[in-house]
Amino acid sequence: xxxxSVANLEKGxxxxxxxxxxxxxxxxxxEMGCVxxxxxxxxxxxxxxxxxxxxxxxxxxxxLRRDExxxxxxx
Amino acid sequence: MxxxxxxxxxxxxxxxxxxxxxxQLTGLRQKTGNFPGVTVEKKSGTFRLTTPDQxxxxxxxxxxxxxxxxxxxxxxxxxxxxxxxxNPSHPDYxxxxxxxxxxxxxxxxxxxxxxxADLGLPTVLALNMLDxxxxxxxxxxxxxxxxxxxxxxxxxxxxxxxxxAHLRQAVQQLLDHEKAALPYFFDPSETQAALIxxxxxxxxxxxxxxxxxxxxxHDSFAxxxxxxxxxxxxxxxxxxxxxxxFLARETITRYERLKPIVEKAVKVDGFGAQPRWTQxxxxxxxxxxxxxxxxxLILLVIFQAVFAWAQYPMxxxxxxxxxxxxxxxxxxxxxxxxxxxxxxxMAGIGGVIIFIPQIAFLFALVALLEESGYMARVMVIMDxxxxxxxxxxxxxxxxxxxxxxxxxxIMTTRSITNSYERLLTIxxxxxxxxxxxxxxxxxxxxLVVPEQTVLGVLNLQGLVLFALYFLGLAAAxxxxxxxxxxxxxxxxxxxxxxxxxxxxxxxxxxxxTVYDSVRSFVVEAGRIIVAISxxxxxxxxxxxxxxxxAAEESxxxxxxxxAPDVQEAAVSSVRLEYSYAGHFGRFIEPAIRPxxxxxxxxxxxISSFAAREVFxxxxxxxxxxxxxxSEDAMTVKERLRAERNPRTGGPMxxxxxxxxxxxxxxxxxxxxxxxxIVYRETRGWKWPLIQLVxxxxxxxxxxxxxxxxxx
Numbered sequence: 001x002x003x004x005s006v007a008n009l010e011k012g013x014x015x016x017x018x019x020x021x022x023x024x025x026x027x028x029x030x031e032m033g034c035v036x037x038x039x040x041x042x043x044x045x046x047x048x049x050x051x052x053x054x055x056x057x058x059x060x061x062x063x064l065r066r067d068e069x070x071x072x073x074x075x
Numbered sequence: 076m077x078x079x080x081x082x083x084x085x086x087x088x089x090x091x092x093x094x095x096x097x098x099q100l101t102g103l104r105q106k107t108g109n110f111p112g113v114t115v116e117k118k119s120g121t122f123r124l125t126t127p128d129q130x131x132x133x134x135x136x137x138x139x140x141x142x143x144x145x146x147x148x149x150x151x152x153x154x155x156x157x158x159x160x161x162n163p164s165h166p167d168y169x170x171x172x173x174x175x176x177x178x179x180x181x182x183x184x185x186x187x188x189x190x191x192a193d194l195g196l197p198t199v200l201a202l203n204m205l206d207x208x209x210x211x212x213x214x215x216x217x218x219x220x221x222x223x224x225x226x227x228x229x230x231x232x233x234x235x236x237x238x239x240a241h242l243r244q245a246v247q248q249l250l251d252h253e254k255a256a257l258p259y260f261f262d263p264s265e266t267q268a269a270l271i272x273x274x275x276x277x278x279x280x281x282x283x284x285x286x287x288x289x290x291x292x293h294d295s296f297a298x299x300x301x302x303x304x305x306x307x308x309x310x311x312x313x314x315x316x317x318x319x320x321f322l323a324r325e326t327i328t329r330y331e332r333l334k335p336i337v338e339k340a341v342k343v344d345g346f347g348a349q350p351r352w353t354q355x356x357x358x359x360x361x362x363x364x365x366x367x368x369x370x371x372l373i374l375l376v377i378f379q380a381v382f383a384w385a386q387y388p389m390x391x392x393x394x395x396x397x398x399x400x401x402x403x404x405x406x407x408x409x410x411x412x413x414x415x416x417x418x419x420x421m422a423g424i425g426g427v428i429i430f431i432p433q434i435a436f437l438f439a440l441v442a443l444l445e446e447s448g449y450m451a452r453v454m455v456i457m458d459x460x461x462x463x464x465x466x467x468x469x470x471x472x473x474x475x476x477x478x479x480x481x482x483x484x485i486m487t488t489r490s491i492t493n494s495y496e497r498l499l500t501i502x503x504x505x506x507x508x509x510x511x512x513x514x515x516x517x518x519x520x521x522l523v524v525p526e527q528t529v530l531g532v533l534n535l536q537g538l539v540l541f542a543l544y545f546l547g548l549a550a551a552x553x554x555x556x557x558x559x560x561x562x563x564x565x566x567x568x569x570x571x572x573x574x575x576x577x578x579x580x581x582x583x584x585x586x587x588t589v590y591d592s593v594r595s596f597v598v599e600a601g602r603i604i605v606a607i608s609x610x611x612x613x614x615x616x617x618x619x620x621x622x623x624x625a626a627e628e629s630x631x632x633x634x635x636x637x638a639p640d641v642q643e644a645a646v647s648s649v650r651l652e653y654s655y656a657g658h659f660g661r662f663i664e665p666a667i668r669p670x671x672x673x674x675x676x677x678x679x680x681i682s683s684f685a686a687r688e689v690f691x692x693x694x695x696x697x698x699x700x701x702x703x704x705s706e707d708a709m710t711v712k713e714r715l716r717a718e719r720n721p722r723t724g725g726p727m728x729x730x731x732x733x734x735x736x737x738x739x740x741x742x743x744x745x746x747x748x749x750x751x752i753v754y755r756e757t758r759g760w761k762w763p764l765i766q767l768v769x770x771x772x773x774x775x776x777x778x779x780x781x782x783x784x785x786x
Contacts, residue, residue, distance in 0.1 A: 023319050024567065030326040031145045032571060033183035043349075046455045047363035051468075051570055053455070060180040061349055061574040063455045065462075068571060 006054060007070040009042040015074035016040075022071040032062055034072060080121070081135045081250055082167060086156065086191060087175035088184050089142030090575045092203040095233035096175055097139045098587055107591055111166065115141065115155040116489070124247040125240070135246070138167055144183075146190045147291065147322065149569075150492035154295045160194060161288050162298045171197040171249040173242070175233070178215045179208035179576075182330065182337045185224075189260040189329055192226060193284040197249045200228045201242055207576055212344035220340045225257045234581055261329050263287040267321070270314040277306065291318055353448075353576045360452045370453055373444070374475065380436040381479050381510065388432040396425035415612065423608030426688055427601040430480060433510045434596050435589050437479035441472065441487075442588040446580035451572055458570055464552050465559025467496040468570060474500070474551060477507030478544070481749045483592050485756055495564045499555050501756060502766050505749050506551035508544045508741060511688040515740050516543055518691055521712050523733040546741050550773065558769075611682050611689070614655040623653040656682060670739065670775070671732040671782040673720075680745075687745040731785035735778040743774035 009015060017038050020026035033056045034040070043061055044053040050066040087093040097105070101120030110117045118139040123132050140159070141152045148154040159165045160172075174191055176184035181202075192198045200220070208215050221228040227245040231238035264271045264283050274286040293299055293307045311318075349357075359365045400417045407413045444450045450472065458468030469491045476484035484504050491497040508516075517540075524536045617623070626649045634642045651657055660677035667677055683690035694715065718727040744750070744767050753763040 023323075025569075027147070027319060027322055027326070028149065028569060028571060030323060030330075031147070031186065032573075033180075033186075033330075035327055035330045043354075044357055044361050046361055046459065047366055048459055050459050051455055051572075053357075053361075053574055055349075057182070058343065059182060060177075063451070063570065063572045063574050065458065065570045068569065 003073050004075070005070045006040060006042070006072040006074055007052070007066050009040075009054075009074070011042050011045060014039055014041045017072055018075045019073045020071055021073060025068060025071045029068075029072060033057065033059060034062075040072075040074070081133070081170045083135050083137050083246060084160070084167075084169035084172045084196075085137055085139045085175065086172055086187070087142060088144055088177060088187060088573075090573055091142070091175045091177040091184060092233040093139065093142055093175045095581065095584060096173075096201065096203065096231065097137065098584055099233055099236050099239060100137055103587070105587075107595065110155045110159070115152050117155075117167070122243075124243045124250075133247070133250075135250075137173075138169065143187065145187055145326070146194075146288070148295060151494065152489055153492075154292075157288060157292055158295070158297055160191070160196065161285060161292070161296060165298070169196065171199065171246055173199055173201055173246065175201045175203055177204045177207075178202040178230075179204050179211055179213060181208075181215065181341055182333055185333050185337065186326065186329055188224070189333065190284075192224070192257060193260050193262075193282075194288070195256060195282045195285065197254060198226050199242070199245045199249055200224065200226055201233075201238075202228060202230045203233050205230055206232065207350065208341075210350040214342040216340050216342075220336065223336045223339065234578075259284060260332065261325055263321075263325075266324075267314070267316065270310060270316055273310055273314075274307070278303075290316065291322065349574075349576055356577055357452065357574075360449065361456060366452075366456050370456065373449075377437065377440050377475065378478070380440060381433050382513070385432040385436045389429055392425070392429050392432070396421065396428070400425070414616065415609070418616075419609045419612035420605065422612075422692075423605040424601070426608060426686065427597060427605065429688075430510060431593055431597070433479045434483060435593050437476060438483065438592040439585055439589045441476060442585045443580050446578065446584060448575040448577045451574050454572060455574070462568070462570075464555040465496070465499050466555050467491055467493060467500075467568065468572070470496065470500040473504050474507055474548075477504045477509060477551075480509050480511070480596070481505040481507070481746065482752045483596055485749070485752050486592075486595070488756070493566060493568050495562065495566065496568060498757065498762065499558055499562065501753055502558060502762065502769075503551040503555045505744060505746065505766070505770065506547050506554060506742065508547040509746075511686065511746070512543075512740055514688060514691045516540055516737065518694075518712060518715070519728075519733045519737050522715055522728055523730045543737060543741055546738070550742060554769070554773075608685070608689070611656070611685065614659075615651055615657075615678075615682065616654060618650075618654040619658065623650055626650070626653045651678065669782070670778045671729075671735050671786065673727070676736070683745050685745075685747040687740060687743075690740070690745075729786065731782050734785060735782035738781045739774045739778035741774075742770055742777055744770035 003018070004015070005021070006015070006017075017034055017036050017040060019036060020029065038057040040057070041055045042052060043055045046052065046063075051063050052066060052069055053061050053063045054069070055061050085093055085097055097118065097120070100122040104122070105118055105120030108117050108119070109115060120137055121134050122137055123134055125132065140156050143153050143156055146157055146160070148157065159167045160169070162168060172191055174188045176188060178184075188198070188200055202215060202217060202220075205215055215230075217228040217230050227248070229238055229242045229245050231242055262283055263286070267287075270290065271283050271286045274280065274289050275283070278286070278289060280286045280289070289296070289299075289307060290311060293304045296304075299307075310316075360369055400421050403421065404413060404417050407416070441450075444453070453471055454468035456468075457471045461468055461470050470488075472490070473484045473488045476487055481504055484507070485501050488497050488500050488504070491500060520536050520539050524539050527535050529535050529538065627646055630645050630649045631642065634645055637645075656678050657674075659681050660674040663677050663681070664672075664674040667680065672680070679690050679693040682693045715728050716726065719725070720727045720729075750763045750767060753766060754760060757763070
């Protein structure tokens with residue numbers, strides 16, 4: 001089974017960050033606090049499903065595009 | 076002898092309250108400029124440290140840096156931070172650093188703090204937004220933080236000014252006492268000892284982490300020359316250094332080491348969530364229906380403010396400058412100097428300050444939306460549509476600001492981190508109908524659109540006006556889409572945007588923003604507009620040879636019986652015809668005839684080339700309204716209506732000509748100030764020239780089509 005990404009989360013669902021699929025994007029995501037092992041939760045979805053707002057580790061809310069979210073693998 | 080003031084750098088994440096703290100500490104003792112050599116805005120200001128025992132008061136200079144998430148820059152603006160902090164001989168190099176951290180999001184905010192501390196700079200940590208942390212059920216304790224991090228930690232509230240006395244003391248102590256260097260939070264020598272040692276040795280550095288910055292960021296370090304950069308590249312090859320991998324590991328290591336520290340300092344009750352009112356508001360403002368409706372409603376208020384409410388102060392300014400010009404004309408002896416001062420200089424300054432109310436209203440509202448946290452939501456709901464056109468959700472702010480004036484609007488594009496999306500936004504923003512086009516629209520619409528109501532409530536003239544604004548918006552979005560095929564994208568587009576919690580705006584902060592933007596408009600754009608209006612005045616007042624004087628003589632002779640004011644009007648009309656401007660008008664007539672224009676409109680086109688707001692004034696002069704200060708739209712309109720086309724004998728301003736002119740002004744790049752600001756922001760003439768050509772081509776083509784189809 002293909003691994004899931006943040007983009008596959010349902011609203012309100014929580015998951016733990018496992019790895020990144022895009023090397024260049026991962027640097028920016030890491031700086032924003034998306035560190036492997038951190039728990040995230042899908043908080044809100046913009047009209048037409050993109051971008052999405054995820055809560056990072058209970059700290060804050062980050063809005064990002066669906067394809068950016070798709071580069072974050074979760075379990 | 077006066078000592079050089081100590082410099083304090085203010086660094087922090089965006090949204091951590093950095094600008095609030097800056098305003099609290101410096102008040103109005105601040106000034107805006109640029110960092111040397113780059114166009115990044117630098118705000119600096121003085122504030123006082125207290126030394127109660129000596130009774131002396133030390134003033135220090137606080138420098139506000141762009142908000143960053145880490146010291147690794149993601150945009151041109153962010154590069155300035157390390158260009159200063161990595162270069163001890165930079166004039167802005169600080170003696171101490173205040174890092175502002177959002178206490179409700181401590182872990183991510185401390186990442187930047189540990190990076191700054193590792194550079195070896197004396198640092199104090201200011202914990203802000205503790206009230207928000209509390210509303211998210213977090214209790215933040217400063218003592219364990221200070222113990223673990225080894226630096227002073229001060230709790231502040233940048234919005235109310237609480238804790239600032241402690242912050243001043245902490246800064247004072249940093250300046251007074253030389254502290255032993257702290258152990259590295261993350262030492263690059265742990266894994267790259269050989270590389271770091273080699274770099275330290277050849278560049279006389281003592282700090283391991285600074286050496287790493289030479290390795291990673293040397294391409295953006297302006298203070299390193301080409302051979303010194305090339306040597307670093309050689310080191311990287313020699314040691315097989317993989318930057319992306321290393322930086323990913325660095326950030327992960329920092330977070331791993333921060334985790335236990337933060338866990339000790341912050342008591343969290345459950346999985347944190349944004350305060351309830353923020354969640355509730357987001358449910359409405361990000362909703363597919365209510366979200367867009369609220370945004371439309373807010374836009375409507377902005378339009379109302381910019382066009383209706385700003386009209387009153389604009390009328391006062393207009394009347395004020397007109398009477399001041401009239402008074403000066405009377406009071407000073409007549410002559411060339413008098414005319415240059417009144418018709419050239421003062422009229423030019425008047426043309427600048429008339430836009431102050433609109434700019435002030437617009438920036439007050441935009442600042443309110445940004446302060447409250449709503450702007451981030453607008454970017455989120457607009458990003459998807461903007462992305463398809465090659466833009467970014469962040470492009471919405473410049474596009475909205477463009478309805479007041481493209482100059483400040485283009486300045487707001489600095490928040491777009493992607494240089495490609497920023498360029499595209501700069502290129503299309505001037506197509507938004509700015510306030511300078513409004514007088515042209517008003518007078519031409521009044522000329523050709525009958526005053527009648529359609530569908531019971533809608534005013535037909537108002538509908539046409541709305542259609543023109545819509546045309547500008549459609550042109551801006553359409554051009555972005557078309558241009559995105561021609562301009563190459565260099566970097567991938569990011570959106571990633573922190574969603575701040577909603578906050579009540581701080582009025583003093585809004586006030587300072589408004590004051591700043593008005594001042595920069597008056598100073599930056601004002602200089603150019605005034606210079607151009609003086610040049611124009613010269614071109615319209617003098618002509619080649621003595622043909623102008625000869626023509627004046629003959630008119631005076633012919634109209635000797637007429638009343639003096641009629642005579643003067645005819646004289647000023649004929650003088651314009653034989654002036655340099657008049658010659659230009661005749662020169663370009665063949666080019667504009669396909670659009671339905673004659674040489675008189677040609678003069679107006681040329682004179683308004685520098686600034687479109689000149690158009691109505693020029694029309695007034697050409698159609699011999701003369702220099703009457705109390706001219707109103709009615710009389711200009713009547714004159715235009717009475718104007719005959721010498722070739723057809725019918726009215727000159729047929730619907731075809733008027734609509735052609737209207738469409739021309741929707742698209743045309745008739746604004747020197749915009750070109751100047753685009754030159755400044757893109758650092759070269761390439762893009763302003765491309766912008767000029769494409770907008771003019773669009774204007775010419777559209778006006779041609781309209782005229783040919785309607786006549």
